[in-house]
Each structure stands twice: as C-alpha cells, then as structure tokens.
Amino acid sequence: MQTYSPLFSDFYQLTMLAGYFAEGIHETPATFDLYFRKPPFQGSYAVFAGLKPALDFLENLQFGDDDIAYLRGLNEFTPEFLDFLKHFRFRGKVTAMPEGTCVFPREPLVTVEGTLAETQYVETALLNCINFQTLVATKAARVTTAAGRKSVLEFGLRRAQGPDGGLSVARAAYIGGIRSTSNIWAGKDLNIPVKGTHAHSWVMSFPDELTAFRAYARCFPKNCILLIDTYDTLQSGLPNAITVAREMRERGEKLLGIRIDSGDLAYLSKEVRKAFDAAGFPDVLITASSDLDEYVIDSVNREGGCVDIWGVGTRLATCAGEGGGALGGVYKLAWCNGLPKLKITNDPSKLTLPDRKKLWRLINPDGSFFMDVISLEREVPQPGDRVFDPTAPLLRSRIIPDNVRFESIRHTVMENGSIVRDESDLACLADRCVSQLERLPEGSLRLLNPHLYKVAITAGLNDLRTRLLRELQQ
Amino acid sequence: MQTYSPLFSDFYQLTMLAGYFAEGIHETPATFDLYFRKPPFQGSYAVFAGLKPALDFLENLQFGDDDIAYLRGLNEFTPEFLDFLKHFRFRGKVTAMPEGTCVFPREPLVTVEGTLAETQYVETALLNCINFQTLVATKAARVTTAAGRKSVLEFGLRRAQGPDGGLSVARAAYIGGIRSTSNIWAGKDLNIPVKGTHAHSWVMSFPDELTAFRAYARCFPKNCILLIDTYDTLQSGLPNAITVAREMRERGEKLLGIRIDSGDLAYLSKEVRKAFDAAGFPDVLITASSDLDEYVIDSVNREGGCVDIWGVGTRLATCAGEGGGALGGVYKLAWCNGLPKLKITNDPSKLTLPDRKKLWRLINPDGSFFMDVISLEREVPQPGDRVFDPTAPLLRSRIIPDNVRFESIRHTVMENGSIVRDESDLACLADRCVSQLERLPEGSLRLLNPHLYKVAITAGLNDLRTRLLRELQQ
Structure with missing residues (x-):
C-alpha cells in the first residue's frame, strides 16, 4: 500500500x-x-x-x-x-x-x-x-470497447505524471478493461500481468535488422514479437520477420507475432497479414501501437485493419481527447x-x-x-x-x-x-x-x-x- | 528525496x-x-x-x-x-x-x-x-507570460495524477515561473511557498454569507481573501465583502482581497474593481480562478479585466491545450x-x-x-x-x-x-x-x-x- x-x-x-x-x-x-x-x-x-x-x-x-x-x-x-x-x-x-x-x-x-x-x-x-x-x-473502457474482442496492453508509464501517476494509470486502466501493462512496478505492487517485447534500439544495437531479429528469437523462443518498423516496414522488417518465422518453424518453434509502431496502421496491418498468410503463418499476431486511442482503433477496424493486439500509451495516460484531460469531479x-x-x-x-x-x-x-x-x-x-x-x-x-x-x-x-x-x-x-x-x-x-x-x-x-x-x- | x-x-x-x-x-x-x-x-x-x-x-x-x-x-x-x-x-x-x-x-x-x-x-x-x-x-512559463507582472498561484493537486503527480506539477510549475502552490505536501518537501484562503463550503457552513465573511476576517485579519461567488457575485458577495472591508478598516485592519471562481471574469473583475474603488478600497486585490490557462488570462487582460492574482489548476496539472497533454519526448x-x-x-x-x-x-x-x-x-x-x-x-x-x-x-x-x-x-x-x-x-x-x-x-x-x-x- x-x-x-x-x-x-x-x-x-x-x-x-x-x-x-x-x-x-x-x-x-x-x-x-x-x-x-x-x-x-x-x-x-x-x-x-x-x-x-x-x-x-x-x-x-x-x-x-x-x-x-x-x-x-x-x-x-x-x-x-x-x-x-x-x-x-x-x-x-x-x-x-x-x-x-x-x-x-x-x-x-x-x-x-x-x-x-x-x-x-x-x-x-x-x-x-x-x-x-x-x-x-473510463478511457480504458472506451478503448477496450473499440478494440472489441482483441486484447489491449497499457504502456503509458513514460508519459504519465511521475512514477505513481504511472501506477494510477495501470490500476485504473485494469479496472476499465485493459488487463495487462508494461509497467513492472505496477506488475509487482498491483499484481497486474506485465507484457512487452523490444524497442527500435534492440534492432539498432545489432549490425543489421535480420541479425537483431534472429538474436531476439534465440533469446525468447516462446514469446517472440518482432518490431518491424525500424528501417522500412514492408521492404525490410516484414521480409526479415518472415525469414525468422521460417527459421523458427524449422527449429520446431513459433514466431508469436510482430509489432508496427508507425505509419498507416490499417494499410500496413493488412499487407503484413496477407504476407504472413501467404507464407503459411496465419497465426502470427499483429500488434499495433503509435498514439492510439478509441477513435484510431475504431477507424482502423472499420477499414478492415488486421490488428490482434493494441498497445495504448500516451493518449490513455494523459486521457487525451475532447472533454478529456480532467474529470472535473x-x-x-x-x-x-x-x-x-x-x-x-x-x-x-x-x-x-x-x-x-x-x-x-x-x-x-x-x-x-x-x-x-x-x-x-x-x-x-x-x-x-x-x-x-x-x-x-x-x-x-x-x-x-x-x-x-x-x-x-x-x-x-x-x-x-x-x-x-x-x-x-x-x-x-x-x-x-x-x-x-x-x-x-x-x-x-x-x-x-x-x-x-x-x-x-x-x-x-x-x-x-x-x-x-x-x-x-x- | x-x-x-x-x-x-x-x-x-x-x-x-x-x-x-x-x-x-x-x-x-x-x-x-x-x-x-x-x-x-x-x-x-x-x-x-x-x-x-x-x-x-x-x-x-x-x-x-x-x-x-x-x-x-x-x-x-x-x-x-x-x-x-x-x-x-x-x-x-x-x-x-x-x-x-x-x-x-x-x-x-x-x-x-x-x-x-x-x-x-x-x-x-x-x-x-x-x-x-x-x-x-513550459505551460507555467506560458501562463506567467500571459499574466504579465501579476502573480499566479498553482492549485492543480485535485486534478493531478495522484499525490506525486501533484508534487511534480508544483515543482515544474515553480521552475516555469509559478512561485506559489496550494499543495502543502509540496510546500514542505520542496520548500515552495503555500497559499490559499477558503472554499464555497466555508460560506455554506455558516447561516449566511455575511456571517461567514465576518468569521473569516476575524480568524485571518492579516490574510483575508473572501470568495464572493457562492450565491451571487455582484448582488450578494460583493456588497457583503465591502461591508466586511469597512468593518475591518474600523478595527484598524485591512481586507487583503476577494476571489471570483465563476462567470465572466473580465466583466465581473471590472465591476468589482469599480465598486471597491468607489467605496474607498483601491488596494483590495482581485483573485480569479475557474479553468484558467494562458489563453483565458490573455483574453481577460485584453478586455481590460482587473485581476491581480490568477489561480491556475486543472489546465496546468493536465497541460491541456492544442498539442498539450504529453511532450512526446x-x-x-x-x-x-x-x-x-x-x-x-x-x-x-x-x-x-x-x-x-x-x-x-x-x-x-x-x-x-x-x-x-x-x-x-x-x-x-x-x-x-x-x-x-x-x-x-x-x-x-x-x-x-x-x-x-x-x-x-x-x-x-x-x-x-x-x-x-x-x-x-x-x-x-x-x-x-x-x-x-x-x-x-x-x-x-x-x-x-x-x-x-x-x-x-x-x-x-x-x-x-x-x-x-x-x-x-x-
């Protein structure tokens, strides 16, 4: 307490x-x-x-x-x-x-x-x-309603008002329906499931993207989600992720998913879905992030976007949006x-x-x-x-x-x-x-x-x- | 620390x-x-x-x-x-x-x-x-710039993200130029001057407004700022405050100021200024609050509003406004x-x-x-x-x-x-x-x-x- x-x-x-x-x-x-x-x-x-x-x-x-x-x-x-x-x-x-x-x-x-x-x-x-x-x-309930049956992850800590602002966000978001967080402190203190994979810096720490993906798959064979937009989502990240998915399959492992953190999420998620389906990986999950809120999630869904997991940060932690920012209680x-x-x-x-x-x-x-x-x-x-x-x-x-x-x-x-x-x-x-x-x-x-x-x-x-x-x- | x-x-x-x-x-x-x-x-x-x-x-x-x-x-x-x-x-x-x-x-x-x-x-x-x-x-610098030479008080604690969200607000607002806070915790831990007077509930706790004002003047003869908008700013709060100002003067004391927390702040502050000036109290300070930010302060000033002290809360603590809410660092x-x-x-x-x-x-x-x-x-x-x-x-x-x-x-x-x-x-x-x-x-x-x-x-x-x-x- x-x-x-x-x-x-x-x-x-x-x-x-x-x-x-x-x-x-x-x-x-x-x-x-x-x-x-x-x-x-x-x-x-x-x-x-x-x-x-x-x-x-x-x-x-x-x-x-x-x-x-x-x-x-x-x-x-x-x-x-x-x-x-x-x-x-x-x-x-x-x-x-x-x-x-x-x-x-x-x-x-x-x-x-x-x-x-x-x-x-x-x-x-x-x-x-x-x-x-x-x-x-309330914001979390709106976001999860827009996401429908897809899961949502809260990762607003870096934009919250200090550490316990971040704890408040994780706790309240959980009550509103977002049942996992990136915030480890909240994981320990509030017993909320923690999730997360890697950042662009992981990719940039290796000589090239494919080497970085391979290393991540080697380290986390059961929980491998690859961030594919460090250099070029469709030209580089996607083909490299498919290569790793094939290599994992050959080793009897399974690529869990990929993440897209920029660009047109509706278009990119559909292209990525098509490519993975065509390569024989219909189960690879597509995670999307990048200034998301209930309105963006709703519009990507209406345009047939293929997102399985939504990561919501800034706009949840700051409760952005019309009539947002403060409850005014x-x-x-x-x-x-x-x-x-x-x-x-x-x-x-x-x-x-x-x-x-x-x-x-x-x-x-x-x-x-x-x-x-x-x-x-x-x-x-x-x-x-x-x-x-x-x-x-x-x-x-x-x-x-x-x-x-x-x-x-x-x-x-x-x-x-x-x-x-x-x-x-x-x-x-x-x-x-x-x-x-x-x-x-x-x-x-x-x-x-x-x-x-x-x-x-x-x-x-x-x-x-x-x-x-x-x-x-x- | x-x-x-x-x-x-x-x-x-x-x-x-x-x-x-x-x-x-x-x-x-x-x-x-x-x-x-x-x-x-x-x-x-x-x-x-x-x-x-x-x-x-x-x-x-x-x-x-x-x-x-x-x-x-x-x-x-x-x-x-x-x-x-x-x-x-x-x-x-x-x-x-x-x-x-x-x-x-x-x-x-x-x-x-x-x-x-x-x-x-x-x-x-x-x-x-x-x-x-x-x-x-940054928000605080914008607010103090808009306020010009008038002083500004930060009181965003009730709308901040938890207690240490409130401490962060007080600290950063001070750096940006708002050199007093309502937040007592910040006062003690960060050595920021604390200020504040009374709420509507003070007035409502007494049989009538004049009795409430008199009681406050009795308790705080050196630091008496009366909130005049509990019932009716110009018809009730203002004449009652002037009555108390006269009574204080008779006792050799001085009414420090009044506060307006609702309504058209440009109009009300001008009317209040005129009335106090006419009654021989040109030094009574006018404090204004109510969802203020740099834009409202600027527009009240442009219309010749007579505000001496600005109280800024919600819109500072939540950093509301276009392109606000989060820095995006x-x-x-x-x-x-x-x-x-x-x-x-x-x-x-x-x-x-x-x-x-x-x-x-x-x-x-x-x-x-x-x-x-x-x-x-x-x-x-x-x-x-x-x-x-x-x-x-x-x-x-x-x-x-x-x-x-x-x-x-x-x-x-x-x-x-x-x-x-x-x-x-x-x-x-x-x-x-x-x-x-x-x-x-x-x-x-x-x-x-x-x-x-x-x-x-x-x-x-x-x-x-x-x-x-x-x-x-x-």
Missing part, C-alpha cells in the same frame, strides 16, 4: 480548518458529496475508480511531528490549533459506489459524513485519487448542522443537490439498467412516482414504470474512520465493469453522440432545492 | 536487457539521446525540467530481494540473468541541459553513455520524469560499439540524428539567443560555417555570422553513476527560466503562431546522416 503524507491537501483546507477551530464549529456535523457534472470524452458514462487509495489515505491520516514543525514555521497558525492537529484523525463515515461501477453526472459517487473539520480537510485527496482514476478507467457541502445546504453561483450548471441523499438504480426485468434516481435519504421512490431532470426540472418529468426493480447501489465503505468494506481484488472490479457496460441501454457505448443515460431526482429533492433557492435569492 | 522502485520501467526494457545479457553484448558501450520533436502547445520553445528526480533514480537504482523474487515468479528469466540483476547498477555518464533552460525540437536534452544494459534500462524513468515536468514548466540510440546509429521508419519526421553530439547556443552581442547548432562531438562550429535544418536539409542552409558567441550549453551532471552537478535550489532554476525567456528572439513568446527558433545541424552531422541513410536503404 502506498503511504501518503497527511499534507496531501490544499492549503486552504488547512486555513478553513483553523478558522472552524477558532470559531469553535469544527465539530459541527457535516455531509459532503463527491460528483461530476459532465461525462468525460463527450461520452455517456464514467467508470468509477480510485476509491481504495482514497480510503487508505483517510484511514491513515495523522500529522507527524515534522509536519507540525513545518506548519508552525509558516507562522499562520496558533499553538492551540497546531496542538489540535496533533490529535486530528479521520473518524467519519463514507458511503460510496463500488469501483468498476458505471456512474453518471450529478450522482453522489462518494458521500462523506463526520465533523466539519474532518470532512472538509480530506476533499483534495479524495478528488485527486478519484478524479484521475475514474477518468483513466467536485466535492460539495450538502448538509451541515441539521440543515440542507445549496450552492448557487452565477453559473446555473454549478447548482448543487442539497441534503443527505440516496442513489437508486432502476433495473429492467432483463437485468439492464433503466435509469438512476437520486432521492432524499428518508425517501424510498416507488413505481408511479414522478421524477425530474436534475438540470432542467421544469422541462422534463417522467413517471417511474411498474416493471423496474430498485437497487440502492452505494455501500458504507468506512465507519468511524475504519474501512469496513475492502475490495482489493482488481480482477473482481474489472469483471464488474464488464458486466456494468453490458447492462447499459443500447447506444450508450457509441463513441460519437451516444445515448445519454437518464438520471433523475425525486419530487421531494426537487421541491427542497426549489425552496432553498427561493430562500437564498430573497 | 522521493524513493523509486527499481521496477520504475517498462517490461520490454527488462526483456531487452535479458536478451543483451544472453547474447553477451550487455556491456557493449552505447549512447542514447533524449529529445522531443515538436514544441508543446503549438509554441516555439519548451522549458527543460525533471532532471533532478531522473538523476536521483539513476543514482539509487538497485534491485532488492523482493524485486528479484517477483521477477523470478514471472518465469521469463534465467537464474543467471536474475543473478546479474542483483548486482546491476547505473554506472554511466549523463550530459544534460540545466533545468530552467529554454530548449527546442531535436536538441539532445539529455545524453546517456554507458553499457548497453544500463543505458537502455533507464529509458522509461528518464522519459517519465522529464516528459511531464518539461511539459508543465523520446530516447533514441545514437551510437553503439563504435558506430553511429540511425533510425528511419516510414515516417520522415521520426528520422533520428546519429552519433555522439554537442549542442551549441549562438549568442548575439546583446546576450540574446541567435540560434542553436547541433554538431558531431569532435566538431567545433565556426562563424562562416554552413549549417542545415535538421528536418529539411535540402531546402534550407544558413551561414553562421561573425558576431555570435558559441556556448556549449550542456554539462556533465553524472559520472560513473554519481551526481557531479546537483542543482537543488528551485529558486535558481526559476530565475534561470526568467532570464532565458527574456533572451529569446522577438515573437517567440507569442501564444499564436510564434516566431520559431532556429535549430541547425552542422555539415558534418548532415553528411553523416545522409551517408547512413543511403547505406541502410541499400
């Missing part, structure tokens, strides 16, 4: 904490919700991930003497407050989606309850862990000291959902998802209820049909600061993601202009928000 | 290493260059950063028993190779640009010399550290066992520069930069020499004028695996960056379609590449 500094936070969390302490309201009970407003990549869903590292931070949060000494040196805090920090722990309750679940805009993915002090201070760490891993898991106060809380601002899209809430998934008789409903905590929505769009309550209301089953899809994962539901087996989380994606409504997985999943709020929640809005605007 | 796993690498580095070992060529001398092909963000330059963490990794690289046990469990490596790994260290030489230097496409930013084994294995860690930090430092074999090496591929832009090289900066009499020249190691370019564009050698050649001074701008930073030139003072690196940006040719800092700095190769290097290309294509 990674260890985190207790200073894994923004400075304003600490100044607010000092303020709450000075005002004597730091033990006021409070509830925060973590959610996002827009699905990433102009898609319809996100795959929830990053909970486990966030909970590890909460469970182990404790200021050491050196941290207190550093903070004292800033000359911004009173001795009483610094003394309070020495004994500060997170002792609250956390309710959350399980990792690997498909989630949608405005749904409270994580709800944190406790004192104002502890719930406020942990905002940054929660957002840091969950924003990025949810984004990568936020953490907002919903309830404090017995009162529901609402934030307005000048931007209507930033209106929050007040009060302590429950999240329900409505499930069709065939197991597919019908819609999600956010209710007040005390409410139990029923068939026949009228529900409202959270962003356009005046325009759209729907009646919940009779034939759906209601499932409360969040769990208590931490109580009194201790993890009570621990999901450490990444394979289970990845399996959950596969099953969730299968149960989305038709068209939800489309890359362009997908079907948008319905998330509604109950009449009770809608009425409360309208009332609070009127009160605040008076 | 951060500690890194020796497994901070891609699996193919390890399979290649095993291959070199099996072939008995792992001790062959080799030279790799690290460079990028295109300036990020459609700009003209990059700010080099990330060297120090990369060198720390090299200096401490050593496989532990648990690492060897993990690798043994993969059943891909021989006992002899695993035994070799036990004693494996990086004992090579590293030549590099100093951090904070302005660098340009195709220039060898880092050159690594040593055995094939050690120079190959460290590729991933070098790229990981330098790609991301150089990208962030690569690490290529240039020389091996006495021979210069060239990589071709089907993509002309991916052609490498062969052999061991030197990098020269040509400096005008007034200290400004004229152009950079890449030469073979043994060459010393002179005034009057004809030099060539590295990507279009047939089209463009230039004669070096008489009045420039030649400076070899790289240094030996590591010898026999030990750091010999250590620059740990971030403030020096940030000062260097300021001075470098001032010395770029006119138009280089333009956000759109900037002047492109000239990088040339000598006739010797050009001839060598042409010869190798012909040989390889035969």
Whole structure:
C-alpha cells in the first residue's frame, strides 16, 4: 500500500480548518458529496475508480511531528490549533459506489459524513485519487470497447505524471478493461500481468535488422514479437520477420507475432497479414501501437485493419481527447448542522443537490439498467412516482414504470474512520465493469453522440432545492 | 528525496536487457539521446525540467530481494540473468541541459553513455520524469507570460495524477515561473511557498454569507481573501465583502482581497474593481480562478479585466491545450560499439540524428539567443560555417555570422553513476527560466503562431546522416 503524507491537501483546507477551530464549529456535523457534472470524452458514462487509495489515505491520516514543525514555521497558525492537529484523525463515515461501477453526472459517487473539520480537510485527496482514476478507467473502457474482442496492453508509464501517476494509470486502466501493462512496478505492487517485447534500439544495437531479429528469437523462443518498423516496414522488417518465422518453424518453434509502431496502421496491418498468410503463418499476431486511442482503433477496424493486439500509451495516460484531460469531479457541502445546504453561483450548471441523499438504480426485468434516481435519504421512490431532470426540472418529468426493480447501489465503505468494506481484488472490479457496460441501454457505448443515460431526482429533492433557492435569492 | 522502485520501467526494457545479457553484448558501450520533436502547445520553445528526480533514480537504482523474487515468479528469466540483476547498477555518464533552460525540437536534452544494459534500462524513468515536468514548466512559463507582472498561484493537486503527480506539477510549475502552490505536501518537501484562503463550503457552513465573511476576517485579519461567488457575485458577495472591508478598516485592519471562481471574469473583475474603488478600497486585490490557462488570462487582460492574482489548476496539472497533454519526448540510440546509429521508419519526421553530439547556443552581442547548432562531438562550429535544418536539409542552409558567441550549453551532471552537478535550489532554476525567456528572439513568446527558433545541424552531422541513410536503404 502506498503511504501518503497527511499534507496531501490544499492549503486552504488547512486555513478553513483553523478558522472552524477558532470559531469553535469544527465539530459541527457535516455531509459532503463527491460528483461530476459532465461525462468525460463527450461520452455517456464514467467508470468509477480510485476509491481504495482514497480510503487508505483517510484511514491513515495523522500529522507527524515534522509536519507540525513545518506548519508552525509558516507562522499562520496558533499553538492551540497546531496542538489540535496533533490529535486530528479521520473518524467519519463514507458511503460510496463500488469501483468498476458505471456512474453518471450529478450522482453522489462518494458521500462523506463526520465533523466539519474532518470532512472538509480530506476533499483534495479524495478528488485527486478519484478524479484521475475514474477518468483513466473510463478511457480504458472506451478503448477496450473499440478494440472489441482483441486484447489491449497499457504502456503509458513514460508519459504519465511521475512514477505513481504511472501506477494510477495501470490500476485504473485494469479496472476499465485493459488487463495487462508494461509497467513492472505496477506488475509487482498491483499484481497486474506485465507484457512487452523490444524497442527500435534492440534492432539498432545489432549490425543489421535480420541479425537483431534472429538474436531476439534465440533469446525468447516462446514469446517472440518482432518490431518491424525500424528501417522500412514492408521492404525490410516484414521480409526479415518472415525469414525468422521460417527459421523458427524449422527449429520446431513459433514466431508469436510482430509489432508496427508507425505509419498507416490499417494499410500496413493488412499487407503484413496477407504476407504472413501467404507464407503459411496465419497465426502470427499483429500488434499495433503509435498514439492510439478509441477513435484510431475504431477507424482502423472499420477499414478492415488486421490488428490482434493494441498497445495504448500516451493518449490513455494523459486521457487525451475532447472533454478529456480532467474529470472535473467536485466535492460539495450538502448538509451541515441539521440543515440542507445549496450552492448557487452565477453559473446555473454549478447548482448543487442539497441534503443527505440516496442513489437508486432502476433495473429492467432483463437485468439492464433503466435509469438512476437520486432521492432524499428518508425517501424510498416507488413505481408511479414522478421524477425530474436534475438540470432542467421544469422541462422534463417522467413517471417511474411498474416493471423496474430498485437497487440502492452505494455501500458504507468506512465507519468511524475504519474501512469496513475492502475490495482489493482488481480482477473482481474489472469483471464488474464488464458486466456494468453490458447492462447499459443500447447506444450508450457509441463513441460519437451516444445515448445519454437518464438520471433523475425525486419530487421531494426537487421541491427542497426549489425552496432553498427561493430562500437564498430573497 | 522521493524513493523509486527499481521496477520504475517498462517490461520490454527488462526483456531487452535479458536478451543483451544472453547474447553477451550487455556491456557493449552505447549512447542514447533524449529529445522531443515538436514544441508543446503549438509554441516555439519548451522549458527543460525533471532532471533532478531522473538523476536521483539513476543514482539509487538497485534491485532488492523482493524485486528479484517477483521477477523470478514471472518465469521469463534465467537464474543467471536474475543473478546479474542483483548486482546491476547505473554506472554511466549523463550530459544534460540545466533545468530552467529554454530548449527546442531535436536538441539532445539529455545524453546517456554507458553499457548497453544500463543505458537502455533507464529509458522509461528518464522519459517519465522529464516528459511531464518539461511539459508543465513550459505551460507555467506560458501562463506567467500571459499574466504579465501579476502573480499566479498553482492549485492543480485535485486534478493531478495522484499525490506525486501533484508534487511534480508544483515543482515544474515553480521552475516555469509559478512561485506559489496550494499543495502543502509540496510546500514542505520542496520548500515552495503555500497559499490559499477558503472554499464555497466555508460560506455554506455558516447561516449566511455575511456571517461567514465576518468569521473569516476575524480568524485571518492579516490574510483575508473572501470568495464572493457562492450565491451571487455582484448582488450578494460583493456588497457583503465591502461591508466586511469597512468593518475591518474600523478595527484598524485591512481586507487583503476577494476571489471570483465563476462567470465572466473580465466583466465581473471590472465591476468589482469599480465598486471597491468607489467605496474607498483601491488596494483590495482581485483573485480569479475557474479553468484558467494562458489563453483565458490573455483574453481577460485584453478586455481590460482587473485581476491581480490568477489561480491556475486543472489546465496546468493536465497541460491541456492544442498539442498539450504529453511532450512526446523520446530516447533514441545514437551510437553503439563504435558506430553511429540511425533510425528511419516510414515516417520522415521520426528520422533520428546519429552519433555522439554537442549542442551549441549562438549568442548575439546583446546576450540574446541567435540560434542553436547541433554538431558531431569532435566538431567545433565556426562563424562562416554552413549549417542545415535538421528536418529539411535540402531546402534550407544558413551561414553562421561573425558576431555570435558559441556556448556549449550542456554539462556533465553524472559520472560513473554519481551526481557531479546537483542543482537543488528551485529558486535558481526559476530565475534561470526568467532570464532565458527574456533572451529569446522577438515573437517567440507569442501564444499564436510564434516566431520559431532556429535549430541547425552542422555539415558534418548532415553528411553523416545522409551517408547512413543511403547505406541502410541499400
């Protein structure tokens, strides 16, 4: 398990904490919700991930003497407050989606309850862990969806934000469906299968390409994938690889595959497939890499490209693409000291959902998802209820049909600061993601202009928000 | 100092290493260059950063028993190779640009010399550290350039790739010119000034906005910046902040500033400025945040916005923008066992520069930069020499004028695996960056379609590449 500094936070969390302490309201009970407003990549869903590292931070949060000494040196805090920090722990309750679940805009993915002090201070760490891993898991789900039944390898480490950025990428990509990585550190620490063959430098380290290929086949007879684009893919790499494939066959071995890392992947993969088929090697696998993402994979596939394994790096690790780069998850106060809380601002899209809430998934008789409903905590929505769009309550209301089953899809994962539901087996989380994606409504997985999943709020929640809005605007 | 796993690498580095070992060529001398092909963000330059963490990794690289046990469990490596790994260290030489230097496409930013084994294995860690930090430092330089003399605060932690992604952002942003952060961990570990005030949740934790502002002023009389957009910036936040400013003045205190985090920042900042000026508070500082980057800052400034402090988070931490997201730095074999090496591929832009090289900066009499020249190691370019564009050698050649001074701008930073030139003072690196940006040719800092700095190769290097290309294509 990674260890985190207790200073894994923004400075304003600490100044607010000092303020709450000075005002004597730091033990006021409070509830925060973590959610996002827009699905990433102009898609319809996100795959929830990053909970486990966030909970590890909460469970182990404790200021050491050196941290207190550093903070004292800033000359911004009173001795009483610094003394309070020495004994500060997170002792609250956390309710959350399980990792690997498909989630949608405005749904409270994580709800944190406790004192104002502890719930406020942990905002940054929660957002840091969950924003990025949810984004990568979502990108990975999109990439594996585009790849269809072909396998995908993650190798984004060299473009990730530092070593543990790379670990986060490997973990979240696995949850989203990319079940192997080039990252050895992730292999060891997270038990993810590691894969990889050779780079152009291998070829360049030998007098010529054929000599380099022969050497690689000699060293790795069971796992030989040759990179064929160091000099010229079709004129040099391909014929040399076929030569080696023949030599291996004569020795009773088998060339596993080749890799192409540049050029027109649709054209080159078809030419390579034809040549290997003609030479009697229909089983040689074709691996492709080079700035791949879901859009390139989809277009190469549509043009009849013959790629068996996709290697995805930069554009996964950086979550490139329209509406990518950042999830934009936020953490907002919903309830404090017995009162529901609402934030307005000048931007209507930033209106929050007040009060302590429950999240329900409505499930069709065939197991597919019908819609999600956010209710007040005390409410139990029923068939026949009228529900409202959270962003356009005046325009759209729907009646919940009779034939759906209601499932409360969040769990208590931490109580009194201790993890009570621990999901450490990444394979289970990845399996959950596969099953969730299968149960989305038709068209939800489309890359362009997908079907948008319905998330509604109950009449009770809608009425409360309208009332609070009127009160605040008076 | 951060500690890194020796497994901070891609699996193919390890399979290649095993291959070199099996072939008995792992001790062959080799030279790799690290460079990028295109300036990020459609700009003209990059700010080099990330060297120090990369060198720390090299200096401490050593496989532990648990690492060897993990690798043994993969059943891909021989006992002899695993035994070799036990004693494996990086004992090579590293030549590099100093951090904070302005660098340009195709220039060898880092050159690594040593055995094939050690120079190959460290590729991933070098790229990981330098790609991301150089990208962030460049983004930070663009942002501070757009902000002019106004100050900028970095608060990207909640959108960064995990905690040490956040540390990398803070470090590199500082080098690029953003000299304060919200990240307390970075404050303590990297000695960067920390700043921050309060969030919307502070306001929402009190019965009303005015009560919340008064409480904050009471707690932080010397450092009070009020966030005024929780409910309504101009109708509520602004008049309440002015009330508090008056109350503070009556107590002999001073409201330091306000912050706006949503809406039209040009319009709102002008309205807020007018209101505070009219109320007799011309010194109250206006802080703005909300998905800012160099383009938004530039456009708000052009419209006469009255922002004194810019807070930049998401778009800095994710390096968003055209040509952003990843630097695309690569690490290529240039020389091996006495021979210069060239990589071709089907993509002309991916052609490498062969052999061991030197990098020269040509400096005008007034200290400004004229152009950079890449030469073979043994060459010393002179005034009057004809030099060539590295990507279009047939089209463009230039004669070096008489009045420039030649400076070899790289240094030996590591010898026999030990750091010999250590620059740990971030403030020096940030000062260097300021001075470098001032010395770029006119138009280089333009956000759109900037002047492109000239990088040339000598006739010797050009001839060598042409010869190798012909040989390889035969």
